[in-house]
Amino acid sequence: MIETSVEKAFLKKYPEQVVLVTTISKTGNPNIITLGWSMQTSFDPPMLAISIGHTRYSHFLLNEIPEFVLCFPSEQQKEAVIYCGTHSGRQTDKFKETGLVQVKSRYVKPPVISESVAAFECKIVSKLKTGDHTIFTGEILVAWISEKNLRRLYNFGGSFSSIPDIKT
Amino acid sequence: MIETSVEKAFLKKYPEQVVLVTTISKTGNPNIITLGWSMQTSFDPPMLAISIGHTRYSHFLLNEIPEFVLCFPSEQQKEAVIYCGTHSGRQTDKFKETGLVQVKSRYVKPPVISESVAAFECKIVSKLKTGDHTIFTGEILVAWISEKNLRRLYNFGGSFSSIPDIKT
Numbered sequence: 001m002i003e004t005s006v007e008k009a010f011l012k013k014y015p016e017q018v019v020l021v022t023t024i025s026k027t028g029n030p031n032i033i034t035l036g037w038s039m040q041t042s043f044d045p046p047m048l049a050i051s052i053g054h055t056r057y058s059h060f061l062l063n064e065i066p067e068f069v070l071c072f073p074s075e076q077q078k079e080a081v082i083y084c085g086t087h088s089g090r091q092t093d094k095f096k097e098t099g100l101v102q103v104k105s106r107y108v109k110p111p112v113i114s115e116s117v118a119a120f121e122c123k124i125v126s127k128l129k130t131g132d133h134t135i136f137t138g139e140i141l142v143a144w145i146s147e148k149n150l151r152r153l154y155n156f157g158g159s160f161s162s163i164p165d166i167k168t
Numbered sequence: 169m170i171e172t173s174v175e176k177a178f179l180k181k182y183p184e185q186v187v188l189v190t191t192i193s194k195t196g197n198p199n200i201i202t203l204g205w206s207m208q209t210s211f212d213p214p215m216l217a218i219s220i221g222h223t224r225y226s227h228f229l230l231n232e233i234p235e236f237v238l239c240f241p242s243e244q245q246k247e248a249v250i251y252c253g254t255h256s257g258r259q260t261d262k263f264k265e266t267g268l269v270q271v272k273s274r275y276v277k278p279p280v281i282s283e284s285v286a287a288f289e290c291k292i293v294s295k296l297k298t299g300d301h302t303i304f305t306g307e308i309l310v311a312w313i314s315e316k317n318l319r320r321l322y323n324f325g326g327s328f329s330s331i332p333d334i335k336t
Contacts, residue, residue: 001271001280001287001312006214009311012240012286012320015331017185037207041219042299046174049303051209051217072180103169112169118180119169128296130305131210135217137298143177144169152180156334163183166329 015154015163018081021050022069022110023061030102030111032094033058034085036155037133038070046140048122051133057089062136066124067108070138071116074150075162081153082160107141117152119144183322183331186249188239189218190278191229198270198279200262201226202253204323205301206238214308216290219301225257230304234292235276238306239284242318243330249321250328275309285320287312 016036024030037051048070052059062068073081080098087094095102102111105121112119122138151162184204192198205219216238220227230236241249248266255262263270270279273289280287290306319330 001282001284002315003274004311004313006288006308006311009286009288009313010208012313013185015183015334017181037209039205039207039217039219040178041205041303042301045299047299047301049207049217049219049298051207106171114169116169118177120174120177126296126298128294128303128305130217130294131213131215131307133210133215135209135296135303135305137296137303139299140174143172143174145172145177145180147170161334163331163334166183166324166331 011157014157018073018153018155018160020071020073020081020084020113021058022071022113023058024065024067024110025061026064029093030095031058031061031089032084032100032113034081041137047125047137048120048140049135049137051130051135053133059134062124065109067110067122068124068138069105069108069110069112069119069121071113071119073153074115074117075153076115076150078153078160112144115146115150116144117146117150179325182325186241186321186323186328188241188249188252188281188284189226190237190239190281191226192233192235192278193229194232197261198263199226199229199257200252200268200281202249209305215293215305216288216308217303217305219298219303221301227302230292233277235278235290236292236306237273237276237278237280237287237289239281239287241321242283242285243321244283244318246321246328280312283314283318284312285314285318
């Protein structure tokens with residue numbers, strides 16, 4: 001083992017899971033952010049944790065309406081994942097710009113993204129400031145999957161792809 | 169999209185990243201746990217978050233000595249990953265049982281695991297209880313990579329494999 005910079009060591013993390021997280025403004029306008037930093041954090045109750053930079057519009061929205069939907073994007077949503085990871089919802093309507101379609105959530109105000117591999121409606125339980133990000137933890141109220149057999153999208157270090165079946 | 173159980177929706181999460189986390193007891197005995205639930209959570213300072221069940225021995229140890237090393241296991245460490253995910257360090261010496269080799273860390277007491285793809289020495293900054301787990305956040309003090317070109321191991325839903333080069 002050799003010592004190296006944190007940045008160089010993190011180049012070894014790919015392929016990285018990627019998720020789309022929807023939020024909503026007080027006035028009812030939904031937003032979407034692409035995140036690499038999310039994890040499960042409880043079985044009972046089922047919970048998810050997401051890490052969002054302080055300057056992000058989604059960070060502002062989560063402090064207004066403490067609800068989100070975490071979606072696993074499919075390989076077909078690659079361009080939308082790139083768009084939502086490189087534009088701010090302060091200036092743009094990301095559903096309109098990406099062509100992603102909203103499905104009304106059952107329990108929360110932010111919408112489910114249609115044609116996601118899977119989606120989880122969450123209400124925020126707690127927040128923790130961590131350096132330049134905040135961890136938001138959410139209890140999962142209900143889960144959704146696509147009727148289609150879709151493949152989840154991964155980040156390969158700036159480029160995105162699904163992962164084919166691999167003999168394990 | 170169709171509503172389903174949380175368990176069924178999470179079957180869509182694979183392949184899932186997997187990490188090995190080392191901790192140490194007050195008496196200097198190191199332990200290893202296999203985790204699927206970890207994420208980055210700050211660029212400046214660089215930080216990682218890990219989610220550990222309340223009943224785990226590693227949970228106990230992190231409350232004694234608030235330091236850990238998060239390692240990306242290689243495909244060659246597959247059997248060790250399975251062993252460390254299915255045995256408790258209360259009863260077993262996981263380094264001895266798996267044959268994994270310790271490398272002395274630079275800043276923390278828990279060791280780096282030799283032949284990891286990458287490793288991150290962390291001191292705990294904060295804790296957050298989340299259902300049946302605790303999120304521990306750690307500031308990264310130094311990072312390591314292997315001299316060899318190793319492939320990271322992933323969980324394919326109970327079986328483990330690396331991921332070959334994919335044209336993205």
